[in-house]
Amino acid sequence: MDDALFNGWTEMLEARTGMVLHPARRSFLLTSISIRMREIGFRDPLAYFELLQSNGEGVVEWTTLVDRLTVHETCFYRHPESLQFIREQFLPESLSNHDKPYSLQVWSLGCATGEESYSLAMLIDHHLKSLGGDYYFGVTGTDISLDAIAEAKQATYGPMRLSKLPQSLLEAYFSPVEGGRYRVNESLRRRVCFAKLKIMDIDRAPMGAMDIIYCQNVLIYFERARRFEILNSAARYLAPGGLLILGPGEAPGWKPDGLERINDSNVVAYRRRADAEGSEVKL
Numbered sequence: 001m002d003d004a005l006f007n008g009w010t011e012m013l014e015a016r017t018g019m020v021l022h023p024a025r026r027s028f029l030l031t032s033i034s035i036r037m038r039e040i041g042f043r044d045p046l047a048y049f050e051l052l053q054s055n056g057e058g059v060v061e062w063t064t065l066v067d068r069l070t071v072h073e074t075c076f077y078r079h080p081e082s083l084q085f086i087r088e089q090f091l092p093e094s095l096s097n098h099d100k101p102y103s104l105q106v107w108s109l110g111c112a113t114g115e116e117s118y119s120l121a122m123l124i125d126h127h128l129k130s131l132g133g134d135y136y137f138g139v140t141g142t143d144i145s146l147d148a149i150a151e152a153k154q155a156t157y158g159p160m161r162l163s164k165l166p167q168s169l170l171e172a173y174f175s176p177v178e179g180g181r182y183r184v185n186e187s188l189r190r191r192v193c194f195a196k197l198k199i200m201d202i203d204r205a206p207m208g209a210m211d212i213i214y215c216q217n218v219l220i221y222f223e224r225a226r227r228f229e230i231l232n233s234a235a236r237y238l239a240p241g242g243l244l245i246l247g248p249g250e251a252p253g254w255k256p257d258g259l260e261r262i263n264d265s266n267v268v269a270y271r272r273r274a275d276a277e278g279s280e281v282k283l
């Protein structure tokens with residue numbers, strides 16, 4: 001593939017997903033494209049590129065290719081410090097400021113195959129159950145990859161993905177299935193839903209006001225200015241008192257209006273001030 005065609009690929013990727021592919025990842029792009037071309041019997045990279053510009057078949061093929069070009073590496077309890085913050089700081093404060101029955105809406109943005117979304121659901125369910133009383137919560141996971149979402153809905157995981165999960169949560173929320181794997185129990189699955197969403201379309205997401213938005217290991221694919229745009233949009237979905245959690249080092253220099261940075265060296269989190277105007281989205 002010559003430089004002109006390579007540039008065409010990176011431009012198409014950025015225009016359609018917002019992701020920027022650095023030159024260092026050139027070989028990753030080339031390998032992914034050539035594996036896919038072989039699978040569907042293409043030999044000419046230009047012909048494959050042109051297929052992706054076409055309507056119909058091109059749109060379907062793009063969906064498959066995007067899945068190959070995105071990294072879905074994830075696991076349960078990937079960043080325990082952020083989850084601990086939610087359990088020990090956010091939930092107790094939020095519970096004391098809310099009317100009964102307590103309800104909570106959570107968004108896992110860039111959820112991959114669902115481990116992050118179910119981790120949040122387990123943590124919240126476990127905490128609220130331990131307090132007794134009436135409560136409701138829901139977790140929505142969104143991702144650009146349809147294949148990842150299909151896997152998330154299956155909710156079945158092998159031991160590698162579960163290795164960081166506290167044993168008590170494994171016992172409480174999973175049942176063993178064949179092949180040494182575990183499936184999230186139905187009672188928890190009912191609290192979690194998944195949908196396809198390109199992060200660049202965040203302003204058009206059909207979401208209401210959120211109490212927690214959790215976005216880790218996704219912004220790394222975007223340029224700094226684009227990260228800030230995405231975060232400004234995400235912040236507009238936060239309910240008063242709502243929490244935005246990012247991964248360490250993912251948005252240095254971001255200074256959002258109406259949010260305060262949480263002073264905790266182990267987590268990167270921002271809270272919409274409880275006295276701030278309501279979330280800018282309709283409930």
Ligand SMILES: C[S@@+](CC[C@H](N)C(=O)[O-])C[C@H]1O[C@@H](n2cnc3c(N)ncnc32)[C@H](O)[C@@H]1O
Nearest residue numbers: 070072073074110112143144145198199216217
């Ligand atoms: C490395 S995984 C992170 C999963 C999870 N948040 C975690 O921290 O374990 C990154 C996810 O971001 C998704 N992603 C990448 N670009 C995206 C985009 N433009 N819109 C929505 N999701 C995107 C990928 O499909 C992938 O599932």
